[in-house]
Amino acid sequence: MSYKKMAQQQQLLHFCDSKHPLVYRPNFFSEVNCRGCQESAYDSIYCCPKGGCPWYVHHKSCAEVPLGLHHPLHPLHPLILFDEKTVYPEEKEKSRCQVCKESRNEYTYRCYRCDFNLHMKCAVLQLEAEFHDHPLTPLGKSITFTCDICGKEGKGVPNQCATCCFWIHRSCASFPRRLKVVRHKHPLHVTHSSLELRESDSRFCQLCVQKVDLRYGLYYCSKCNFVAHLNCAIDKGSREDINLLELKDEENEDAELDQSVESATAYKVKNIKMREDGTEIDTEIEHFSHEHDLKLTDEEVQNNEKCDGCVRAISPPFYSCAKCSFFLHKSCANLPMKKKHWLHQRPLTLRKTVIYCNACYQYCNGFCYISESSGFELDVQCSLVPEILTHEGHKHQLILSYTSFEQSCSSCGYEGNLVFRCTTCEFALDFKCATLPQTTRYKQHEHPFTLSYTAEDDSGEYYCDICEEERNPNHWFYYCADCTYPAHPKCVLGESRNWKYEGA
Numbered sequence: 186m187s188y189k190k191m192a193q194q195q196q197l198l199h200f201c202d203s204k205h206p207l208v209y210r211p212n213f214f215s216e217v218n219c220r221g222c223q224e225s226a227y228d229s230i231y232c233c234p235k236g237g238c239p240w241y242v243h244h245k246s247c248a249e250v251p252l253g254l255h256h257p258l259h260p261l262h263p264l265i266l267f268d269e270k271t272v273y274p275e276e277k278e279k280s281r282c283q284v285c286k287e288s289r290n291e292y293t294y295r296c297y298r299c300d301f302n303l304h305m306k307c308a309v310l311q312l313e314a315e316f317h318d319h320p321l322t323p324l325g326k327s328i329t330f331t332c333d334i335c336g337k338e339g340k341g342v343p344n345q346c347a348t349c350c351f352w353i354h355r356s357c358a359s360f361p362r363r364l365k366v367v368r369h370k371h372p373l374h375v376t377h378s379s380l381e382l383r384e385s386d387s388r389f390c391q392l393c394v395q396k397v398d399l400r401y402g403l404y405y406c407s408k409c410n411f412v413a414h415l416n417c418a419i420d421k422g423s424r425e426d427i428n429l430l431e432l433k434d435e436e437n438e439d440a441e442l443d444q445s446v447e448s449a450t451a452y453k454v455k456n457i458k459m460r461e462d463g464t465e466i467d468t469e470i471e472h473f474s475h476e477h478d479l480k481l482t483d484e485e486v487q488n489n490e491k492c493d494g495c496v497r498a499i500s501p502p503f504y505s506c507a508k509c510s511f512f513l514h515k516s517c518a519n520l521p522m523k524k525k526h527w528l529h530q531r532p533l534t535l536r537k538t539v540i541y542c543n544a545c546y547q548y549c550n551g552f553c554y555i556s557e558s559s560g561f562e563l564d565v566q567c568s569l570v571p572e573i574l575t576h577e578g579h580k581h582q583l584i585l586s587y588t589s590f591e592q593s594c595s596s597c598g599y600e601g602n603l604v605f606r607c608t609t610c611e612f613a614l615d616f617k618c619a620t621l622p623q624t625t626r627y628k629q630h631e632h633p634f635t636l637s638y639t640a641e642d643d644s645g646e647y648y649c650d651i652c653e654e655e656r657n658p659n660h661w662f663y664y665c666a667d668c669t670y671p672a673h674p675k676c677v678l679g680e681s682r683n684w685k686y687e688g689a
Contacts, residue, residue, distance in 0.1 A: 197231055197248060200266065207231035207241065207248060212427075220268075221247030221292045222306055224356050225419065244359070247292070250305055254294060257310075258283065259301045264294035266305070282307055285327050285342050306355045312344050315362035316375035316402075319348045323355075332357055334377060335415060336401035357402070357415075364404065365425040366418050367530045368392065368572065368585075369411050373404035373418055392417040394586035394606035422587055422602075425530045451522045451535055452479075470504060472518055474537040474552070475511050479504035479518070489626055492517055493537070495565050496551040497622060517552060517565065524554060526563065527572050527585075531556045533563065542567055544603060545616035548681040566620040574605050574619060578638040578661065581609045583619075594618055596638075596661045597674075618661060618674075625663065627651070627677045630670065634663035634677055641671060651676035 196206040211229050219226040221243050226232075231248040233241035253265050269280055270290045279300050281288045284307035292305040312321040321344035331338045334357040343352040365372050368391075390397050392413045397403050404418040405411065417423055455478055456469035468481045474493065483501045490499045490510065494517030504513045522535045528544060533554035540553045544567035552565040574583040578596065583605035586592065591600040595611075596618035604613040624633050640647060640658040647656040651672045656662055663677045664670065 200252060207243065208234045209245070217242045219244045219247050221250070222356075223289065223291045224359060247305065250292070254308070256294065256303060256308055258303065259296055259299070262296045262298055262301075264296050264301070264303060264308070266292055266294055269293045284308075284323070307342055312355060312358050314353070314358040314360075316360065316377075317346060317349075317351065317358075319346045319351075321346050321351075321353065321358060324352075332401075334358075334360070334402035336398050360402070360415055360419065364418060365427055366392065366404075366413065366423045367425045368423065368527045369406060369409070371406045371408055371411070373406050373411065373413060375402060375415070376405045377402040388412050389608050390414045390417050391584065392420075392423050392586070393588045394584045394608060395588075417588075420587075420589060422589075427530075449522065450519050452518055470518060472504070472513065473522070473535075474513075475506060477506045477508050477511070479506055479511070479513060481515065486512065489628070492551070494518070494520070494552040496549065497566075498626065520552065520565065524568070526554065526568060528563065529556060529559070529561045531559055531561070533561070533568075540564065542616075544570075545620060546601065547617060567616050570616065570619055574614070576605075576614065576619065577623070578618075578636075579607060579612050579614070581607045581612070583607055583612070583614055586613070595659075598657065598660060621661070621674055621678075625677060627663075627672070630665065630668075632665045632667045632670075634665050634670075634672065636674075637662055637664040637671075641669075647671070649673045649676055 195209045197209070198206050209229070209231055217226060218224060219230075220241055226242045226244060229245040231243045231245060250266065253263050255263055269288070269292065280293060280295070280302050282293065282302050282304045284303060289304065294303045294305065294308050295301065307323060309323065312323070314321060324343050324345055327340055327342050329338065329340045330343045330352055332343070332354045333351050334353045341354065344355050344358060345352045360375055363372050363374050388397050388399060389395060390403075390413050391411055395414070397412055397414060402415050404413045404415060451474070452470040452472040454467045454469075455471055456467075457465050458468045459465055466481070470479050472479055481502060481504055485501065486499045486503070490512050491497060492499045492503065492512050492514045494513050499512045499514065502515045504515065504518050505511065520535055523532050526533055533556055535552060536555055537552055539548065539550045540555065540562040541548055542553070542564040543562050545564065547564075549564035554563045554565070554568050555561065572585045574585075576583060586604050586606040588602055591602060592604045592606070592613055593600050594604055594615040595613050597615070599615055599617065601615055604615050605619055606613050621636055623636050626633050638661055641664060647658045648654065649656050649662075649672050650670050656671065656673060661674065663672050663674055
């Protein structure tokens with residue numbers, strides 16, 4: 186038995202949804218698990234094109250399994266495919282698989298005469314993995330084993346390669362041989378038990394900045410020595426949704442993939458001045474963010490004004506408006522209108538609006554980079570932080586770490602998925618603390634504050650002189666040495682520190 190296929194294999198009538206044909210989507214990533222096997226749906230899939238059925242997503246292999254089969258484990262009667270999600274709770278025991286001895290919400294082959302059941306995955310006699318040269322065969326019974334790809338020990342039915350003495354979970358066989366992550370310009374390839382890697386020093390995943398076990402599978406770029414855990418690379422927050430069939434290894438220097446691609450600046454030149462060395466300087470500009478022309482000045486500004494772009498204290502050289510209180514650092518005026526950032530796969534556009542930054546989790550009413558299609562938002566300070574960070578508050582280099590679980594910032598204790606981690610020690614720093622200004626002012630204090638990383642004394646009593654509440658001595662704080670005046674960063678800068686009219 187088979188499904189009815191239409192339009193040269195592009196559509197398929199499936200038993201789980203008789204209303205709409207499923208449409209074939211090659212190299213497609215979905216946030217919904219496969220309806221058939223309940224595992225992440227990526228690469229070639231079938232899905233329902235109707236917006237009301239987003240849960241009908243299938244791997245190509247799961248969508249095209251036969252509706253019925255004769256299986257050597259039950260030769261007396263044919264087995265018929267059904268969806269275990271439709272089974273009533275009181276009947277779950279009857280639907281337990283004869284191979285893995287479990288009852289799961291996935292497609293199952295069943296003999297209704299004998300109550301004999303085989304999960305769709307357990308019924309497959311041979312399995313092919315993109316990254317392995319030989320077919321894999323289910324062992325036929327549930328045992329405790331260690332998967333040669335993910336390295337995890339568990340009980341289940343292993344799929345083995347008799348040629349290579351290679352045992353893996355069925356779910357691990359579905360890892361694509363080749364993929365692209367947002368934070369690396371070349372495609373990554375699956376490798377396992379690589380002598381090239383095992384002969385090197387201990388390694389860490391360059392996506393989550395945690396150690397990798399080189400005895401098991403990982404994604405690897407041999408050109409750049411880039412290593413990533415399998416699950417880190419396949420995660421929806423890391424993986425780039427592009428057609429790898431059109432991307433060749435030798436073409437990866439294409440401008441569309443180059444993370445440094447930036448467009449022209451966001452202003453028109455109105456007046457130019459020639460310096461003595463022959464270089465030109467734009468003395469008057471028309472900037473997209475302001476209705477009036479702006480003139481360049483090297484004079485100090487009074488009244489602790491802030492830049493309308495980065496929302497930091499204004500300092501020369503800067504552009505200002507003669508008609509209203511609008512200031513713009515020269516560097517902020519020179520920001521490109523579009524840029525490709527390593528935190529997001531789509532190009533970002535410069536805007537001046539109120540956003541909630543996806544990196545530091547704070548509100549900003551200055552310049553920001555946003556993706557019109559996905560809603561991703563990044564304030565200008567976070568957009569300028571490099572992926573590998575050197576910070577005065579820590580002696581080692583810090584590398585951006587993205588994980589599906591929350592990590593704690595050593596500077597403030599806040600937990601989030603995005604931090605800069607040290608590969609030498611357990612230090613971690615979130616975007617909010619990584620972008621704290623080294624010096625700043627508070628509107629009710631005459632001296633500037635300096636960012637401090639260690640407790641100012643050994644008194645054992647630490648308080649904020651603004652809110653008069655206790656401080657954690659292990660967390661960073663602002664300090665005025667002239668007045669012996671410590672304060673929480675949030676008290677000096679405001680809760681939404683990227684806000685022109687709040688805080689300092």
